[in-house]
Amino acid sequence: MRIAPGPSGPLHIGHSRVAILNDEYVKRYDGVLINRLEDTNPEKIDPDAYDMIPEDLEWLDVKVHSTVRQSERFHLYYDTTRKLIEMGKAFVCICPGDSLKDLKAEMRGCPCRELTVEENLERFDRLLSNHYSEGEAVAVIKTDIAHPNPALRDFVALRIVEHPHPRTGDKFNVYPMMNLSVAVDDHLMGMTHVIRGKDHLNNTHRQEYIYDYMGWERPRFYHYGLVNIPDTVLKTSLIRQSIKEGDYSGWDDVRTGTLRALQRRGITPDAIRRYWIEGGIKSVDMQFSWENLFSMNRDVIDDASNRYFYVPSPQTLRFHGIDRVESHAPLHPDHPERGERHIIIREGDDVLLSPEDMALLQGSGMVRLKDLCNIELQDGAHYAGTDLSVLKKGVKVVQWVDQGSAPMEILMPDGSISSGRVERALMAEKGDTVQLERFGFVRLHHHGDKVSAVFAHR
């Protein structure tokens, strides 16, 4: 099986579907997966993508057995085209511009279509020897010019592009169209099964003409339904533009749907895999749900994510009413063996609350500082015992930090920053993701002795 990305940029969540589905079948049936970089349009190649795509696949835990670049296989596409011309199944068209298109709509072939094999072979040789320039000549595969489906009437196989290729420079100027190169490669690489999106349905039919002309055995084709991914910037060209303008920080900007962005946010490959496997390969169009993906991710990371308190936009209260009080909170409520966070608050220390929780305290007069004690609003925070039964009477539990807490900035999915303070203990956290209680799961990023975070989901 294979995945066949065009190297125009890094992979995004949409690309991950075809990668995971193919990978999953290969793993289940002990097959072979080829990553075939379809770099046959020099105008749409980002040289960096040659490295980014394999990196993205590796992160996704997609096992690629070998990687090939179509730009190294042009001779194969030329050979097959020559054979098709010899069989009278292809021709070289030198009609101007749109006439081929117009004639197709009228179910009529262009004059070149009726040329003899010898004349076409002559033209083909001229095509390959720089006789024509861009737009002057194309090699066309004959199908049925009167096919009821206009999408299947004669299609272009080779065309001239005068644009340097990042890998082959100006060595070639005759480039294959995907239907030619895909059919040739899928056959030569021994594809038994092809899974791809429904948008390729007509391409499959076009490629089947080549299979049948050449007497090749067709692979089994499967076309999954299209997916609509809402509220997400996926288009590579738009992202590139925004990066260039300095609006996005890079390919991993959290406002985009690239795999790099999801990785940065702490969305796991496991969750992405589960999501696409649940969707399956049936050809019904689907609506992508971030909610469902986040739910799966929560399921994956919850157990490993230790708990900490985070207080956004902290407001200070002076604590008094008792000499000292200690808090003992587990790093993870389901895993007491991991240890606990331990803080001592003394008379005169500061405790910090979020504006919302401060309002709660002002409104009700009392809150529970989680894992510490109750406080009343009375010239600051006045110790009010440790009796938990007040919770039954409606006293709310809130997160808090002490004066020894560390400043923290959290990058939110909309690109904004939530700044506040976290427990000092988080600075020693070794895990990748943590749950800031009542705030959400975040991925930690360590730089030196500083820590920042990127919001994943609630």
Added chain:
RNA sequence: GCUCCUGUAGUGUAGUGGCCAAUCAUCUCGCCCUUUCGAGGCGACGACCCGGGUUCGAAUCCCGGCAGGAGCACCA
């Protein structure tokens, strides 16, 4: 316009003629547990696009509507 694909709860899925007054997950809402609005437990809400036909029996097969999507490129 032409051609093709597809229609199960808000979302995603199971279901291939009787075990379906339809599965599971998510979302939303209750309750229990919990010093988190997390996790766990219990419960509620909520769907077979419509109309014909075949059949003793249809979500499942057939036909016709309707709806959504894709393609009709010298992009992939």
